[in-house]
Amino acid sequence: MRRKVLLLVVPAAVLALAAVLIALVARSGGGAGGDPGASAAALRGEAVFTEAGCAGCHTLAAASATGTAGPDLDITRPDRARIERQVRAGGRGMPAFAGRLSGEEIAAVAEYVAASTATGGSAPVAGAFRPDGTTVDGCGDDVACLEQAFGNVAFRQGPRAALTRMDEGIAEGGPIASDCHRISHSIGAGGLARFGGDVSKALAAGTATCWSGYYHGVLERAFAGVADDGLGEAARDLCAADDIRDDTFVTYQCVHGLGHGLMIRTGLDLPGALAACDGLRTDWDRSSCTGGVFMENLSSSYGTTSEWLREDDPLYPCQAVAERHKLYCYLMVTSRVLPSVGWDWAKAAGWCRRAERDWVATCFQSLGRDASGNSLRDAAKIHEHCAVAGAMEGECLYGAARDMVSNDAGGAGAQRMCSAAPGRWRARCFEGVGTVLGVLNESRAARRAACARWAPGHVAACRRGAGA
Ligand code: HEC
Structure with a gap:
């Protein structure tokens, strides 16, 4: 196996990993959001989403929206309060809608987006990955297509098969090589969906090829649907499972990937992500997590520029x-x-x-x-x-x-x-x-x-x- 380890600073002394293993807290699934098409409010929200131009900047599968100027809402899956806040105030490239939409319209669009992306509750959930019929061979050099296609391979045949296929593409050069990091993120999404949202199973099934993008992909989606005030707790639990802790390498990928995932989930909120890292269990976990945070800050996986630069x-x-x-x-x-x-x-x-x-x-x-x-x-x-x-x-x-x-x-x-x-x-x-x-x-x-x-x-x- 090709191991691209980014073990940058790991004093040997702290490597004696804590023998205390905290099982991943069994979580209740949380209520599913229900069919967003079912209620009048949701229909109203969908109309606002389209008419206000959200679709031009955001990807949201439920609305067949494919915009890329802003975050992919299927991936970040913000909760209702966060959406309302963002729509009212805008900021960093997004216009404020407070004067343009009524309070009722803002509430409706927030309800709609939250319901179409979240499965509710504060549990880590399978990502928004949706398998379809896209195949690698049919994509040419369309990167969005390749992301979906490789996700499909991971979902149906497992992440190893997808990563091996990606490695072949990297060796050939071309679009797979230049976009392997994003592609490996979506292999992470497909892998997590394959394992029904079980983060430790998904992590254990991957490899670190292309700067560990697979691990980042798993972890960033593990935060989808977690409310802002639950991030610290979710972060603490995610890498605590026995089958992660048994392997130093996978543990490192997990806590480092947490840093990436926290930044992606918070929309590059550097202080917020660092604070969540600070809540992890050991010094080694905490500092490995900050490595992911700073790496994501320097070059965001989704092409947004951090205001912390x-x-x-x-x-x-x-x-x-x-x-x-x-x-x-x-x-x-x-x-x-x-x-x-x-x-x-x-x-x-x-x-x-x-x-x-x-x-x-x-x-x-x-x-x-x-x-x-x-x-x-x-x-x-x-x-x-x-x-x-x-x-x-x-x-x-x-x-x-x-x-x-x-x-x-x-x-x-x-x-x-x-x-x-x-x-x-x-x-x-x-x-x-x-x-x-x-x-x-x-x-x-x-x-x-x-x-x-x-x-x-x-x-x-x-x-x-x-x-x-
Ligand atoms: C001109 C492009 C543009 C339009 C139009 C736009 N957005 Fe945004 N949106 C962005 C950008 C850019 C960001 C990222 C801002 C940041 O980095 O803080 C963003 C951020 C967001 C976020 C925060 C995402 C997260 O998970 O943190 C939400 C929610 C959101 N937008 C919803 C909407 C909705 C709903 C509409 C329509 C009412 C809309 N946006 C219209 C560009 C846009």
Whole structure:
């Protein structure tokens, strides 16, 4: 299995996962919304939805609406109160309707949208995925079509089959390769629907191909239909099931995916999503969750731009968030910095030097992560990109080494890269290798053996990283 692990910072000490396993709380299903077509109010709501132009900007299957300027309401599935608020006040690209629609019309449209997307209650529910007859071969390069088609494969044949098929498409290049992250999100939706909304079964059946989009897809839909004030509690319960906790890798994907899901569900409400992460059970859960939050903030899966980004300051919001949230913010930050300076690595290094003093090194680790990711883990390119880091070159190589081991789920590529690095940074590079080997190998003996194997000549540095 190809494992693209984004285990960015996982101190070995916190990996002894809590043995306390909290079973996913058995939840009552909640009342189904009923047939939205049944009531006069709903008919009225449907008419408002069409006449007020909501359909031009939003996707809503019940209204055959396919707009893309705003969030896909079948995916975000906001509750009634949230819709009313949004329609009245608008904001961030959506006009306010308070003066244009009457209170009664706003109530009707909110009722209609809520009823057509939610199954009610605060339980995590199967996503809005609806299987149909769309097939991959019939899609050409129509991405929306491919999303549906791959979701269908996941729903009917299981997520593995869909992900394998997607991997073949990635290898061929073309539309599947360039949109694999969104496609894998919809494989997540189809997978979750296949397992009747059982998050842990769906997570266990996936793979991490294309930056773990499958896991994000499962988790983002797991929040659909959960009321705002229930998000923290839902987040706590979602990754607590035994069959998730039994596997460190799946646990990581779950809590990291939670961060993505929280951002998507809250419409990129960074403080709200971070607060929900803070409510998770362990330090490791909490920080892994913030990684998903910041990643989603930098590049939203649904193409909206976060208001928690600034054109003139690519380091923002890292300076502005609480100390406990800075680590993952800075570990991701160069993914924002690099495009903002036209992929000029020296300029990006200049931004890292302007980071808050305690976080300069972390920013350079992020630069190394991007050097690895961007070059598809090419050692020579990594050395070239990291050379701009000056005194921070070791941090850059450390970050690159971690990315390499994570993506290969093994040390071979990183070993070659670190061995060919400038002599004075080699130990630091192998320490980076060790941090991820420490995650991939649970026992102390296994960590020591992995370091002996993958860090010849620098076993001590590797073991320091691995906490062995
Ligand atoms: C001009 C395009 C546009 C129109 C017209 C429009 N919206 Fe929106 N809508 C958006 C955008 C963009 C957002 C995202 C705003 C944000 O990021 O905060 C949004 C957000 C929303 C949300 C919040 C989604 C969530 O889950 O958080 C709801 C609900 C919503 N719109 C409903 C409606 C309804 C109902 C109508 C018609 C009365 C409507 N919109 C008309 C563009 C539009």
